[in-house]
Every structure is written in C-alpha cells, then in structure tokens.
Amino acid sequence: MLSKEMEKILNNQVKLEAESSMNYLAMASWAECQPGLDGITEFFYAQSEEERIHMIKLLRYINERGGTGQVPELKKPSVKYKTVQDLFKHFLASEIAVTKSIYDIVDLSFREKDFATHNFLQWYVTEQMEEEKSARDLNDKLEMIGSDKSGLYLFDRDIMNLRTAE
Numbered sequence: 090m091l092s093k094e095m096e097k098i099l100n101n102q103v104k105l106e107a108e109s110s111m112n113y114l115a116m117a118s119w120a121e122c123q124p125g126l127d128g129i130t131e132f133f134y135a136q137s138e139e140e141r142i143h144m145i146k147l148l149r150y151i152n153e154r155g156g157t158g159q160v161p162e163l164k165k166p167s168v169k170y171k172t173v174q175d176l177f178k179h180f181l182a183s184e185i186a187v188t189k190s191i192y193d194i195v196d197l198s199f200r201e202k203d204f205a206t207h208n209f210l211q212w213y214v215t216e217q218m219e220e221e222k223s224a225r226d227l228n229d230k231l232e233m234i235g236s237d238k239s240g241l242y243l244f245d246r247d248i249m250n251l252r253t254a255e
C-alpha cells in the first residue's frame with residue numbers, strides 16, 4: 090500500500106509525464122508546419138507517444154498499489170520556438186526536470202523503505218539517463234551546425250534514421 094505522500098508525489102509525476110507528452114506533441118506540430126523538418130517532426134511525435142506510455146505506466150502502478158491514479162488537467166502548451174536549436178534546448182531542459190523529479194521520488198522511496206516503489210522506479214531512472222543523453226547529443230550536434238542549412242538538412246535526415254533504427 091502506498092503512503093499518502095507517495096501517492097501524491099507519484100500522481101504529480103503522472104502530471105509531469107502528461108505535460109511532457111503534450112509539449113512534445115506541440116513541438117511535433119510546430120516542426121510539421123516548418124519546411125523540410127520531416128525527421129524532427131517524426132521524432133517529436135514518437136517522443137510524445139513515449140511520454141504517454143510513461144504516464145500510463147505510473148498511473149497503473151498507483152492503482153495496483155492501492156492508491157488512486159489521477160488523470161490530470163493540463164495547460165495548453167506554449168509554442169514559442171524561433172529555431173530548431175531553441176526547440177531542442179527546451180527538450181533537454183524538460184528531460185532534466187523530469188530526471189530531477191524522478192530522483193525526488195526515489196529519495197522518498199528510500200526514506201519510507203518502500204522498496205516496491207524503489208524497484209518500480211529503476212526503469213524510469215534508466216530511461217531518463219538514456220533520454221538525457223540523447224537530448225544532450227542532439228543539442229551538441231545542433232550547436233556545431235549553427236545556422237548552416239545543409240547541416241540542418243543532414244541533422245533532420247539523421248534523426249529520421251535514428252527513429253527508424255529503434
């Protein structure tokens with residue numbers, strides 16, 4: 090059985106994953122409206138789906154452990170990107186925030202000796218490590234490319250292949 094505090098913090102994580110999913114959906118839609126960003130568009134649509142899966146996994150865990158999973162109310166995502174670099178900086182910042190939030194829950198699971206939740210969270214810890222690494226790598230590449238249009242063309246093509254290879 091989850092403690093009330095654990096139930097609350099896990100439901101907060103459900104909301105964070107749902108917000109990530111909607112933000113990435115907005116990013117995908119933004120990219121789709123720009124010329125020639127087909128790879129980036131597919132990347133963020135897929136990323137949005139992944140976050141939805143993260144959200145549902147948490148929601149069902151809360152219910153399985155005797156808590157009540159809350160489907161959250163969400164704000165409309167703001168879309169203020171001027172460049173692809175800008176888009177990917179937001180992506181990295183969002184993943185860093187999610188990692189921090191997961192670590193806070195791991196910390197609580199230790200303090201409460203809730204080893205089932207601690208065990209459950211290991212999947213998220215690994216997932217966040219991978220997502221942050223991928224977001225950092227993509228940001229590094231974009232920094233190298235700068236405003237070079239042919240570099241951006243190749244970046245978009247590569248990110249499409251990255252998704253198909255998974």
Ligand code: FEO
Binds near residue numbers: 109139140143184220
């Ligand atoms: Fe589920 Fe990328 O955080």
